Structures are given as C-alpha cells and as structure tokens.
Amino acid sequence: MSANTKTLKVALLGAGNVGSQVARILLTDASALAARTGARLELVGIAVRNVDAPREVEIPRELFTTDASALIRKADIVIELMGGLEPARTLILEAIEHGATVVTGNKALLAVDGPTLYEKADAAGVQLSYEAAVAGAIPILRPITDSLAGDKITRVMGIVNGTTNFILDAMDSTGAEFADALAEATRLGYAEADPTADVEGHDAAAKGAILASLAFHTRFALEDVHCEGITGVSAGDIAAAKEAGYVIKLLAIAEKISVPTGGQNNDDGGTFTTGVSVRVHPTLIPREHPLGAVRGAYNAVFVEAESAGELMFYGRGAGGSPTASAVMGDVVSAARRLVLGGPGRSDSTIEVLPVLGIDAVKTRYYIGMDAADQPGVLSKISALFAENGVSIETMRQTVHRERDASENGSAASAELRIVTHRASEAALAATVEAINGLDIINSVTSVLRVEGV
Template identity: 75%
Template sequence: MTELRTLKVALLGCGNVGAQVARILIDDAEMLAARAGARLELAGIAVRNVDAPREVDLPRELFTTDAEALVKDADLVIELIGGIEPARTLILAAMRNGACVVTGNKALVAKDGPILHEEADKAGVQLSYEAAVAGAIPILRPIRDSLSGDRITRVLGIVNGTTNFILDQMDTTGAQFADALAEAQRLGYAEADPTADVEGHDAASKAAILASLSFHTRFALEDVYCEGISSVTAADIAAAKEAGFVIKLLAIAEKLTGPGSAEGVSVRVHPTLLPREHPLAAVHGAFNAVFIEAENAGELMFYGQGAGGKPTASAVMGDLVSAARSLVLDGPGRAETTTGQVPAAPISSAVTSYYIGLDVADQPGVLARIAQLFAEHGVSIEIMRQTIHRSSDTQSESAELRIVTHRASEAALAATVQAVKGLDVINTVTSVLRVEGV
C-alpha cells in the first residue's frame, strides 16, 4: 500500500467555527485522509489569547500567537479570523508561499476578492470560501461547478439568519421589530451590536459573492444596493400577511433583460414581499436558503442552517478536502472565471414590483386620481385594496389603500411614489416595499 503524504494545515482563529474545524481534523483524521488522498495534519492554531476558554478541548501545544510563522510552513491555511486585517495580509502571505487557502471571511472576499483571486492565480493555488455564504449550505461550489455549463438568470437568497429570525418572529407572533430583535439577541442569533445584520451589510457582502460567481464577473461590495429591516413595522408585516405575502430580507442578483432594459446585473439587498406559496416564504427561524433560476436547469433551491459552529465547519472541511486533493494530484488551483464582464446596474435600472401603503382621504374620485397618476408614469396596478377607517373623535373618515404594482423599472416606480406623495388627497405614504415572485 502506498504511504500517504502529509499536508500541514494551519488554522487561523479558534472561535465557534475554528474550534469545530480543529475537532474534526483531529477526530476524523482517518476518514479525511481516505477522502483527500493525504494525511491532514493540524500543525497549529493561531489565536490572540492562548488561554481563552473554548467550546472544544484541544491540545494546548497546538496554540500559538505567531500566525506569520505558522503560515510560512503550511500547505493548507484555514482563515477564520474575520475582518479585513490581519486576515488579508496572512492570506496573501500564505498563497505567495504556495499554500492553498480556505476562508469563511465574507467581508474580505466581497471587498478584495479580485486581488485575492489574482494572487491565487499567480501562485497556482486554490482559494475557496464556501463557508462565506449560507453556512453549511453547499451553494458556491454548485454555482461554480455544477451550473458552469448553464446560464444563471437570477438568484434570490435568504442569507442572513438573524434577520430571517426577526422577520419570522414578527410574522408568526405579531411582535414589534425591537421585541423580535431582543429575542434574537437572547437566543444568541443576534450580536449585542446587530447593525451589520439588521442594516443588511452582512447580506450585501454575500450578495456580491453570489453575483460574482453566478455571472462570471467581479462585483464588489460597493456595487450592491443595500437596505436593512430596521424600518419594517408590525403594521407592514400584518398588511403583507393579509394580502397573502410574507416579508423577507433578500439578496438578489439578476441579469437585466427585455426591451428597454439597461444592460447589466442588478445586485441588491432589501426587505421584499414574497407570495406565501413561494418556496422562500417557507424558510423559518434562523435558516438560510438560496433560490436559483437558470436557463436550462430551471428553478433550484438550496436550504439549510446558515450559521453555527458545526454547520459552518462542514463547509470549511469540504473546501479543505477539495484543496488537499488538488495538491495531491499536483494540479493547478481552481481558477475563478470572469468571462462575463457585465456591468453592475444601478438600483434605478432594477425591474421589480412595489407594494405601496397609502392613507388617503375618503372622498369621491380619489381612486381614479391615483390610478391615473400611475398610468401617466407607465406603472400598471395589479392589486388595489381599500379599508375605510372612521375616527371616533372627529367622525372623519379616511381610507387605507394597499397597492401592488406589476413589474416596472425602479426609476418609474420611485417616480410614481414621489408623484403620489404630492396629491392633496394623500394623508401619508405608510410603506413602500419591493415585491418579488408575482
């Protein structure tokens, strides 16, 4: 029997995910060797504090604070530090030393992906980051490999478990945003400072990565339109529910097509109404899901746990075994394909539908005036519902209108809403949300 070669693995970071990765490398060493074709030896774990408490009991001699020295002697480097620096410097050093790199660092890949890929190509090594998007869900490899012979036209993703939990709580219990956020923090789904999640920044990083792989073009974080969920109210949730919709924070990347459409790919993150029969509407709690539309494969959905130590470690280990195989076979690193070169389209070019909530005076001719204004802007109304409200104090009446439009350009829809605000019969525009799946 041929003796298997040994590949040295350097692990940078030992938080929840890193600790589980170290455990798997130690406990499942024989299985991993059989699948990778080489023994994967955990050479060391770089941390800031060697004595910090950890969820997994690991040999103390593995820990070091000298990440630079650890990286120099490694064949494979796993970066789970997070943030931009020192992760960026360590990854670049590892690749220049000939090591394949596995990372779960969505912020870094979204910001500096082109530079990292360029350095990986120069060094002939593999750069992998399945764990950067949707935790345990295998989504990046299927897009890059399984669908490489197809044309993806659109990607819709629930890629942030914190916001999905909050919106799901609001939908199922009627909770206000602040109460649902507090519950998410109590259960450990949300950080003490939840800004990156609730304002959509985390999802925007993942949207840039999904768009880059799906459309073979390098999209950066600044190409992503981003809007969070902090302004979504219990009233919005209730109104959506009554109309047969659920509100989700979606990461969307789609190729703009059709007469009059601008060329390019629209990449955006925002609260979105989905019909309750849409597959993504059934994604509850802190779970993630990605819905893909492709010319030949049709509609595909990937669903699973989007965070957590063990689920995310699973994605890291998949990348690690793949990278080890490439080293064993002495093949080149898997290159990023950037043959698409389509521009990022501004949000004004996106094609979507709107849900618009209006509080209006209850008097003759109001509906006709609103409908005429929509028509003047080239926006067609699909659904219009009216509810009369009587004030017990003043005996005055007002009406609540809920309008769902047909698909139109974002520019036309935004101009319509602005014009509606100027009508003297409009008391207030209570909500404006985008709609998909209708």
C-alpha cells in the same frame, strides 16, 4: 493506511466558534479525512490572539501560537477563520505568496477586497476557496461553479442572513413589531449585541456580491450592491402582506438583465446592454414560493438557470458546526487536488459584465399609504399611477381611525395598500413623489418590492 501516504500540513488562523469546530474535526476525524483525501491532514498549529482564552472545544494547548506568519510558512493549507479585514487580508496574501492553498469563511473581506485576492491566487497558481462565506452549511458555491458550469444562470435569489429571517418570521407568526422581534432574537442568541450588520442588510450584501461573482463570472464588490435593511418593516406591512398572500423576506438578488443602450426605448429597434444588478432589500414573496416557506434562522438560495430551470438549496445558515462543515468541504476538495497535483482552481471569471444600478431593475411594488377617507381619493391615486406608467394590480383600503366630525371637523383616515404590475424604479420614484404631493395623502408608509410572482 500506507506508510507512503502523503502528509499535508494545515494551519488554522482563528479558534472562535467555527475555528474550534474545525480544529475538532481535524483532530478527531483524522483517519476518515485521510481516507477521503488520500493524505494525512496534520494540524500544525492554530494562530490566536490569546492562547489562554476559554474555548468550547478542548484543544491541546501546544497547538496555539500568536505568530501567524511563522505558522503560515509551515503550511500546505491555510484556513482563515479570524474574520474582519485585517490582519486577515495580510495573512491570506502571505499564504498565497508562500504557495499555500487558502480556505476562508471571511465574507466581509471577500466582499470588500475579493477581486484582489482572486487575482493574486490566480497569478500564484494556488486555490482560494470560500464555501463557508455564504449560507453556512448549505453547499451553494460549488454547485454554481461546478454543477452548473455548463449552464447559464439568469438569476439568484437568497435568504442568506439567519438573524433577519428569524426576525421577519417572528413578526409574521406572532404579529410582533420589529423591536420586539429583534429583542427576542437577541435573547435567543440569533442576533449580536450590535445587530447593525444584519438588520441593515450589510451581511447579506456581502454574500450577494460573492454569489453574483460566481453566478455571472464577473467580479463584484460590496460597493456594487444596492442595500436596504429591515428596520423600516412594520407589523402593519407584515399583516398586509399576509392578507394578500405574501410573506416579507430580506432577499439578496443577483440577476442578468438587458437595458436599452444610450437611452433608447424598447420599441425603436435599438441596441441593448446586458449587465448584472445585485441588490438586497426586504421583499414580498408569495407564501407558496419555496423561499416563502423558509422559517426561523434557516437560509435558502433559489437559482434560476436556462437549462436546469429552478433549483433550491436549503439548510442552516450559521453556527459553529454547520459552518465548519462547509469549511471542511473546501479543505477536503483542496487536499484531493494537492494529492493529484495541478494548478489551483480559478473562480471562473471569464466575462466582464457591467454593474447595473437599481434604476435598471423592473419589478412589482407594494406601496402603503395613509390617506383621507373621502370620495375621489382612489380615483385621484389611480390617475397618478397611470400618468407615471405604473399599472395597479391590486388595491386594498382599510379605515383604521374614525373621528367624530361633529367634534373636530376632521374626516376618517384609511390605510391603502397597493401592489403594482412590473414597473421601473424611475417610474415608481416619480409615482411616490407625486402621491406625496397630494393633500389627501397623510404619508407614504412603506415602499417594498415584490418578487417570485
């Protein structure tokens, strides 16, 4: 290596599971990184809350400091892996003001306040990179921003939370109920002691906002994402989906759609508004679909583009080493830019598409209900669907509880499982409300969307 090789000073904020692995790579792979970037990457310090806390990776103690602000002022590249909103947000803004390139994996912060951070970085002419914020080691953000920059993405569907995919896969494989599958995920370390962010869909929603922002060149925040978790998915839903050839996954979906302007219908020749819907919810998807085959705690993102067609990105979505790989990809890219000179790369926000709520979405639906097993039930239900403009694709009936009419005078009850053709959320809501009003219906047990057909 030449004596004139440039040195770039790197500050690391956080030394948890991912941060420790990033420090290990910077310290042990220094020569290889220099060859790839054209510069020495010198780790000048690691900001932590407790310098004496035990860590899985052996790191020289003299690198640790509790003064993050002082460390930032020394750095050309700041890697933020602290997580949470504060002090991460304040420290990233300090780094941007200092003129440092910032690499972060903080999906929660980007989902809540990403637009502010992007604008500050653009104004300062520095780069803000965050490949590790979505889907761990899977290289998805750079392909969207670089490889597909000349194409038009129409839809992104992703399994972006490994915990929920492990739970749903276990339910599908073993027939377990949600609580039992969650307990197993916790025992194996896939689920946190408090799994709320995962099982209620919040983690996936944060990643969905980031994916949508890049795919559609419009800045989306967490509040723009419709979010439903998997706690209501039952073993019965899983079994019925399997019988019909589907598997249930928690999907983050971002898609560009057109809706009539001013309440016009599609047949009156009126104008349309194009916007983006971002949603997270449990979804039935055909077992033969590429996303249907994603097992365990793995992640996958399925992209549909006008020219490229359908693309699939698959890999480990979490863990110290896989996520550190994504972080270091951003670091190497940023270091190369600093060596060559030039402004920071923008997040390519060139459109301002409106956010469309879940009501604007049209898709297929799966509806489960518990009904009386008596003549005329199916015809009454079919008539209600037709009255509300929802067409039934398939209907399955299973008698699951027989009663002796001679003893209590009650009839048997049955499970009905219905999959519809494409319909609007409004039509579906009206249909479910009408069904609930029938005296032959004991309860509507589940309403799930169907994608990938």
